[in-house]
Amino acid sequence: MTEGVQERRVGTEPRYEVFHTDCLARDIVDHVTSRWGIWVLISLRRDSLRFYELRESIQGISEKMLAQTLRALVQDGLLWREVEPTTPPQVTYGLTEFGREVGEPLSELFDRITRRLSADGTQDDEPQLRSRT
Missing domain, CATH: 1.10.10.10 (Winged helix-like DNA-binding domain superfamily/Winged helix DNA-binding domain)
Structure with a gap:
């Protein structure tokens, strides 16, 4: 696991823990859904x-x-x-x-x-x- 990136394996695809504050996917969602x-x-x-x-x-x-x-x-x-x-x-x-x-x-x-x-x-x-x- 990369430090600061919260992910877990489900099948063959990585799943990001979007509710964790250090999740990269969460940052992108925050930028997309910003004002x-x-x-x-x-x-x-x-x-x-x-x-x-x-x-x-x-x-x-x-x-x-x-x-x-x-x-x-x-x-x-x-x-x-x-x-x-x-x-x-x-x-x-x-x-x-x-x-x-x-x-x-x-x-x-x-x-x-x-x-x-x-x-x-x-x-x-x-x-x-x-x-x-």
Whole structure:
């Protein structure tokens, strides 16, 4: 067992102990499901984008948070990063194969939610939920 990585063997595939704080899989899940990680993966689902195109597509994200999120997702192997040596440098990001695999169910979830909502933000065919008081 690698130090800091909690895994156990089940059959021939290693299984990670995702509830253990040192689990590598848990770190990746934390990055993907962070406040901005999901939006980055969904924004890149159709095409690669430059840094500022990503920032414009994800309203409300600061440059600092976008840079931190992109750095973590690149490090996790979900995104690739390409720097063009221009002044200023143009940096483009896209999904790796792993990023496409992880992003697919997130995109599907996003699509299901948006299809379910009507133009005024309420659900189309379900009664609205009432809060319990």
